[in-house]
Amino acid sequence: MAANFWTSSHCKQLLDPEEVDVVHPLDKERGITLEDFKLIKLHMANYIAKLAQNVKVRQRVVATAITYMRRVFVRRPMTEYDPRLVASTCLYLASKAEESTVQARLLVFYIRKIYPDDKHKYEIKDILEMEMKILEALNYYLVVFHPYRALSQLLQDANMNDATQVTWGIVNDTYKMDLILVHPPHLIALACIYIASVLKDKENTAWFEELRVDMNVVKNIAMEILDFYDSQKMITDERMSAALIKVKPITPQ
Amino acid sequence: MGDGNSNASSSSRAGNSNNNGNNRPEWLQQYDLIGKIGEGTYGLVFLAKIKSNRSKSIAIKKFKQSKDGDGVSPTAIREIMLLREINHENVVKLVNVHINHADMSLYLAFDYAEHDLYEIIRHHRDKVNQPINQYTVKSLLWQLLNGLNYLHSNWIVHRDLKPSNILVMGEGDEHGVVKIADFGLARIYQSPLKPLSENGVVVTIWYRAPELLLGAKHYTSAVDMWAVGCIFAELLTLKPLFQGQEVKGTPNPFQFDQLDKIFKVLGHPTQEKWPTLVNLPHWHADVQQIQGRKYENAGLYSVVHLSPKNPAYDLLSKMLEYDPRKRITAAQALEHEYFRMEPLPGRNALVPPQPGEKFVNYPIRPVDTTTDFEGTISLQPSQPVSSGNAVSGGMAGPHVMPTRSVQRPIPMGMQRMQPQGMSAYNITSQAGMGGGMNPGGIPMQRGVAAQAHQQQQMRRKDPAGMTGYHPPQQKSRRF
Structure with missing residues (x-):
């Protein structure tokens, strides 16, 4: 159902981390490691956010687009589904699904603006063809729930309105990981609030206990986010380029 | 949604190889096209039968690539997005989505409603x-x-x-x-x-x-x-x-x-x-x-x-x-x-439960059998419709009237027996399946197709959806 997470396709499609961290056999052949795989998805998530700033759509569209992109690469090889084209097209499709349609020609214009010297020029036609492939890869499930929806209410309830901005930022950062494919969005929201309480030195134990959610899960998600922050510092441009070069399309389609 | 991931088939493989000779995508082979039943700004609606189960009629809504060069129409996206999430006896059920990559068209398949x-x-x-x-x-x-x-x-x-x-x-x-x-x-x-x-x-x-x-x-x-x-x-x-x-x-x-x-x-x-x-x-x-x-x-x-x-x-x-x-x-x-208050509402809105009460035989939907999936008029011999006719030869009756004239559809459904109708309600709603007593009568054609219409299903029902159905007064009118 469209407004109830527990009966939604999103809920039914949640995956175990082991199912998400699988490099497609075709990608493996090209030497793509699990680390490369994660780096490329991180890069594409950042790219979607950048593109979205240019075409001026809201964060919810960005979040939906990144979720689509991550779902696509659970089943489709990056060596056949050019990640940059997939990422751009996911933003295109998400803008339609979230009722703030962006024209394909506008998108193409900004892709060229962001990457002026990219040898690989995308045409409108490439976006439109990829749109259909992505619909298939998503198995036509387009409704995505995000942690943002629960966030402001939870923050208010926890008497943490002053932490809205920092928490919102942490939620944005969770899309650099695959958390949205694995955990219910409200638990991700709680994990972000948990981190924010630690950062703000706010004692919230009682409030969390009253929620009747599995705090072990919330804490584990929080740990994952913190681990990610740590590891992100180590990512060099060279390392990222080395991963990206492996998925360069050999021949334009 | 109750059917899980397998519900809408991903036809990517078929899509990648859809130019097999006659330019007809593989997924289309599972249907026998009967004809066009509707038309809208988004595209056309067709009546088809599933080859493996000819008692089952399907309405296929074809979305054209939007003319403004902006891909899948937002209308289609909305419809897919919502119908993939919802499941209720009184809401049409999307049974399949198909894509024809060759001409970038999108098809939504619904169970057919007469x-x-x-x-x-x-x-x-x-x-x-x-x-x-x-x-x-x-x-x-x-x-x-x-x-x-x-x-x-x-x-x-x-x-x-x-x-x-x-x-x-x-x-x-x-x-x-x-x-x-x-x-x-x-x-x-x-x-x-x-x-x-x-x-x-x-x-x-x-x-x-x-x-x-x-x-x-x-x-x-x-x-x-x-x-x-x-x-x-x-x-x-x-x-x-x-x-x-x-x-x-x-x-x-x-x-x-x-x-x-x-x-x-x-x-x-x-x-x-x-x-x-x-x-x-x-x-x-x-x-x-x-x-x-x-x-x-x-x-x-x-x-x-x-x-x-x-x-x-x-x-x-x-x-x-x-x-x-x-x-x-x-x-x-x-x-x-x-x-x-009496008369209490019932599940079969067209046939009152009291035996002997009069009911109206409504005409079946006119079908324009001269239009194929591409929207082109006049069928070639190799079109699925003709093969459909051949297959259906031994069934309840001809499914297509091979004539272009405008005719008054004649209701020719089986006579309904009340007790059977009610038991069908109780049993099939639980078991979910059901052969469909009549494939839906005889489609007739008419020059101008009615407005866009579609859908339905006789497949498994979500049990929750069923219980949600019963009006509170259902018990009193079971027999």
Whole structure:
């Protein structure tokens, strides 16, 4: 159902981390490691956010687009589904699904603006063809729930309105990981609030206990986010380029 | 959604190899195309049968690539997005989505419904010359509200309810079951990114709620209830209740004639009865025109020929309440006294449960067998339709009348036996399957196809959906 997470396709499609961290056999052949795989998805998530700033759509569209992109690469090889084209097209499709349609020609214009010297020029036609492939890869499930929806209410309830901005930022950062494919969005929201309480030195134990959610899960998600922050510092441009070069399309389609 | 991931088949493999000789994608081979049954701005609707189970009819809605070079139309995206999430007996079920990569077209496959309220009303008005019987009106309305209650409780506003979008199943184990269709304008209204009104003017003008006509920006599920009221009145009188003249070509939702028609019947809205009226843009925009004429006498009961004391009238007037915040909700309407008195509503809206009671054989949907999936006129010998005819030769009857002439469809369904009908209700609803007693009669053709229509299914039902179905008074009329 469209407004109830527990009966939604999103809920039914949640995956175990082991199912998400699988490099497609075709990608493996090209030497793509699990680390490369994660780096490329991180890069594409950042790219979607950048593109979205240019075409001026809201964060919810960005979040939906990144979720689509991550779902696509659970089943489709990056060596056949050019990640940059997939990422751009996911933003295109998400803008339609979230009722703030962006024209394909506008998108193409900004892709060229962001990457002026990219040898690989995308045409409108490439976006439109990829749109259909992505619909298939998503198995036509387009409704995505995000942690943002629960966030402001939870923050208010926890008497943490002053932490809205920092928490919102942490939620944005969770899309650099695959958390949205694995955990219910409200638990991700709680994990972000948990981190924010630690950062703000706010004692919230009682409030969390009253929620009747599995705090072990919330804490584990929080740990994952913190681990990610740590590891992100180590990512060099060279390392990222080395991963990206492996998925360069050999021949334009 | 109840069917999980396997429900809509991903046809990517078929898609990648869809140019196998005759330019016909692989997924299409599973269907026998019968012909075209509808046409809309988005594309065409076809009737087809599944080759592996010829008792099952499918309506296939083909979306053309949008002309503005912007890919899959937002209408199709909305429809897929919502229908993939919802599952209810009184809502059409999307059984498959197909993509033809060769010409970038998209196909939505629904279970086929033989009838719709537009055709049922028209049949009574133009052919039968008598009103729709009370049991049928009440059952249709109850099921429509039941489906709408499900949608609204999931924060979905349909926004385009009208008789042609309310389908009714033909013969088979879902005979007479109402299915709300056409979600091309539907929205999830929880925290919309933009005011809904920015997506352009919606809802066919005759069924459009007054707050929309007066320019409301943030409207609610109450707009659907207004439309239900209009449909209810039309079921009673066989005439559209408020038949305003639409001013075309204006992006402005203000339609004076439509408002005038409403005011004439319901009286002028007042700020007393509708406090937020003054906040609506068009209420001020044209003070002279809008507020100039005064209609005082509410004449609704005389228009629908009901006594003001009749519960049917009471329910109708609550649906046609001016103030959207006071208008009755679908959930409240289902609890209304009208549904608790005889005749009680039933699952097969077309056939009253009492043996011996008369019922009308509604004509089946005309099929234009001269149009193929590409929308091209005239079929070649290799088209699926001809092979379909060959296969169906030994079945209940010819499925296609190989003639171009315009004919009156002759209802030729099997005679229905009441006890069987009821047992079908109890058994098939649990077991879910069911062979379909009759493949749906004999499609006839007619030069001009009716408006776009579609869908249905005889597949597994979500058990929750079933229990949700039963009207509270169901027990009393089981036999």
